[in-house]
Amino acid sequence: MTEQYLQAIRKRVCVRCIDTDGKGNCLLHKDEICAVEEFLPEIVRSIQQVQSDKVEDYVVELRKFVCTECRHQTEDETCIVRNNLDCGLDRYFPLIIEAVEEVDLARKSA
Numbered sequence: 001m002t003e004q005y006l007q008a009i010r011k012r013v014c015v016r017c018i019d020t021d022g023k024g025n026c027l028l029h030k031d032e033i034c035a036v037e038e039f040l041p042e043i044v045r046s047i048q049q050v051q052s053d054k055v056e057d058y059v060v061e062l063r064k065f066v067c068t069e070c071r072h073q074t075e076d077e078t079c080i081v082r083n084n085l086d087c088g089l090d091r092y093f094p095l096i097i098e099a100v101e102e103v104d105l106a107r108k109s110a
């Protein structure tokens with residue numbers, strides 16, 4: 001199940017990412033892990049809580065379900081990785097929403 005979401009994200013997001021080889025293969029160092037991979041089940045659940053045409057509504061849930069679990073977010077809810085545009089999840093979140101909702105739609109209409 002999670003694999004389907006990951007494949008959809010690889011196709012739609014990772015191919016466009018600045019940290020990829022252009023074919024969707026992640027080039028982050030082995031000791032770095034992208035939040036997309038680290039928190040995929042939580043990301044999917046946070047997106048499924050929302051039905052809105054405003055990305056801000058999804059961001060509220062993302063911060064609540066994912067960023068609070070992430071070691072990069074501080075107690076005042078800031079994140080230096082996000083502020084430096086170094087979080088792939090945050091950078092491409094609108095595309096990630098599309099990928100997750102596409103999988104869910106395909107599943108509903110199957």
Ligand code: SF4
Binds near residue numbers: 018024
């Ligand atoms: S950094 Fe994240 S979004 Fe970018 S290619 Fe790697 S896994 Fe995908």
Ligand code: SF4
Binds near residue numbers: 068079087089
């Ligand atoms: S925006 Fe920051 S706190 Fe949220 S997932 Fe990315 S690195 Fe973690």
